[in-house]
Amino acid sequence: MAEPFSFRLIATDGGARCGEITTPHGKVATPTFMPVGTQASVKGLAPEAVRGTGADIVLANTYHLMLRPGAERIAELGGLHTFMNWVNPILTDSGGFQVMSLAELRKIEERCVTFRSHLDGAMFELSPERAVEIQALLGADIAMQLDECIKLPAAPSEIERAMRLSLRWAERSNRAFEEQSRARDGYALFGIVQGGDDPRLRLESARALIDIGFQGYAIGGLAVGESAEVMRRMIDETAPALPLDRPRYLMGVGTPEDILEAVARGIDMFDCVLPTRNGRHGVAFTRHGPIVLKNARHASDPRPLDEASSCPAARDYSRAYLHHLVKSGELLGGSLLSVINVAYYQELTARIRAAIVAGRFAEFQAETKAGWARGDLPPQ
Amino acid sequence: MAEPFSFRLIATDGGARCGEITTPHGKVATPTFMPVGTQASVKGLAPEAVRGTGADIVLANTYHLMLRPGAERIAELGGLHTFMNWVNPILTDSGGFQVMSLAELRKIEERCVTFRSHLDGAMFELSPERAVEIQALLGADIAMQLDECIKLPAAPSEIERAMRLSLRWAERSNRAFEEQSRARDGYALFGIVQGGDDPRLRLESARALIDIGFQGYAIGGLAVGESAEVMRRMIDETAPALPLDRPRYLMGVGTPEDILEAVARGIDMFDCVLPTRNGRHGVAFTRHGPIVLKNARHASDPRPLDEASSCPAARDYSRAYLHHLVKSGELLGGSLLSVINVAYYQELTARIRAAIVAGRFAEFQAETKAGWARGDLPPQ
DSSP, rough: OOOOEEEEEEEETTEEEEEEEETTTEEESSSSSEEEEETTSSSTTTTTHHHHTTOOOEEEEHHHHHHHTTTTHHHHTTTTHHHOOOOOOEEEESSHHHHTTTTTEEOOOSHHHEEEEETTTOOEEEOOOHHHHHHHHHHHHHEOOOOOOSSSSOOHHHHHHHHHHHHHHHHHHHHHHHHHTTTTTOOOOEEOOTTOOOOOHHHHHHHHHHHHOOOOEEEESSSSSHHHHHHHHHHHGGGGGSSTSOOETTTTOOHHHHHHHHHHHOOOOEEEEEHHHHTTTTEEETTTEEEEETTGGGTTSSBSSSSTSSSSHHHBBBBHHHHHHHHTTTTTHHHHHHHHHHHHHHHHHHHHHHHHHTTTTHHHHHHHHHHHHSOOOOOO | OOOOOEEEEEEETEEEEEEEEEEEEEEEHHHHHHEEETTTTTOOOHHHHHTTTOOOOOOOHHHHHHTTTTTHHHHTTTOHHHHHHHOOOOOOSSSSSHHHHHOEEEEOSSSSSEEEEETTTOOEEEHHHHHHHHHHHHHHSSEEEEOOOOOSSOHHHHHHHHHHHHHHEEEHHHHHHTTTTTTTOEEEEEEEEOTTTTHHHHEEEEEEEHOOOOSSEEEESSSOOOOOOOOOHHHHHGGGHHHHHTEEEEOOOOOHHHHHHHHTTTOOOOEEHHHHHHHHTTOOTTTTTEEEEEGGGGGGGSBBBBTSSSOOOHHHHHHHHHHHHHHTTHHHHHHHHHHHHHHHHHHHHHHHHHHHHHTOHHHHHHEEEHHHHHOOOOOO
């Protein structure tokens, strides 16, 4: 019998936390990085390759999947785990973020958001209740409440309006989730803190969500145009208000440095398209910082990207070959660099967890940043 | 110490032959299908995935690699095996076919062909001697002579002129190969029979090549616009003239049916871009014939492509998921279907070999064609 959702804290070091999430499809060591499988596929990677990087959990996008192939269809096919051949945990977003950024003619009302599909122009409605229902049809181990995420900078009144609407939707999401008995099945629903760049609104949002009571709490509406400094300050303001015994998820973040900084501030979960998107664009994340494989300096370099990497693709191919694949537009270049990057993010979070347990997270953070700052190896 | 090139015939059944090629990088069971790694990558597949399909040997294209990244560069990087991380045998073509089909402003003269790169307009020369040299720099286990391959239909005088030029180039290729001591290193050079759709010219070409003496013989200039019937007749005319103790390679062929027909006529080796190209275009080769995954009939079909396939990707993903990936333009769709198709070709040649050894190739051929003719499973 699958175990119900739970979270336990294993160790803390300053603000940084190491823990373990249990879900009906297995355990997730935190801090964790969730590769993004937008359309039920982590772009360019087979599920066994994703798992091979050390990923415990992937994210899939409700907005994309509700449009194609449709939530009911995925449910008939046995749910998202079966559909995408991924046996481990899955978190789905609520669709809200992408309705706001991708859909056409969207109209946000109290009851729901109405929008036109960017694929074929068909009209759809997404309410808090339907978002919960869709995520149940998908079979997500962790579902997210529907929220309204606005771009920054924005007018204070607009930030406040969206935050309050998101809170009312949080309430409705939670009620729908309990009525659908998903909670009793051991699945989880997370609330999402909004409030833009206003610490007062962030705190108010967090407290109201805690009053409703969720299995975990996300910080949303960041990495949407604000500075890194604002992002860090908002985490500083919000995280201490969140319950110690629930996981904290910073949505849509970010660079390796963002992850280090957010872990230091008490964040447990991350997702971002950067490792796969940058991989497809020929950029590798490494302990020497980002490496642009297209650069001519790699054309004759027989060295691997990083001989000390835990990822075979980072050790088994020369920089010259990766350069050649990228220059030649070969699909293999994008998929090798995607797997290298996802593996780098997994290696980073694994080392973060070990450093927290060892009580040396601050040193690890300093060493890691120093490695990035030194930059790539000198040319041979 | 790596073993030198050799070929032994294991069994025959009618015209069909089962054998084994030994090369400095390992053995190749024949009949064999060589996946095409045009730019030092079998499109969309990592080398371990290619090997996982059962492929013993891959083909790489001299024309593409001489332009980018350059033969001398690959040699400095340790040769093509190291460059593309493929430890098994490699056959390279001579570049002739693609100079004729891709390069701009090509000028064919007795000494060499001069052409403009389709990548950057730079001028290049390719002579029989340089083609042998390039393939030695790449480190190909099996190299091909430079030939002139013309499209069919063509005027008889043009076919004869190109065949005679190819013969003179065969002579020069062989001399260059021996002078470069590649023969003594245990590497192989194959001659290429030309002669278009003229049986008399084909036979003359084959006999002249045998007089020169090669480690293997290819039939070139087919699958270039002629009918399947003409192709089969040309093989019927040529193969019996070739030495029994040397492998026979039908270049650029073909469909699964082409392979069955050519094996029946005594061919041992094949290469073709079809399995990977069709895979990227959403078409799967199966024992039920080709299946177009984009078709709506697959949208809700939970069955795998072929539960009896030896390829995990053909068993582990539903048709509905493959349909979704193809419709969504996900890279994973192309790579899963490519590996499924290459695996199907490998399974086909493995079964062909077993049937020949068992003395039941004709029955196998009939059963296999009947399976294709029955078509895909009925919709569920």
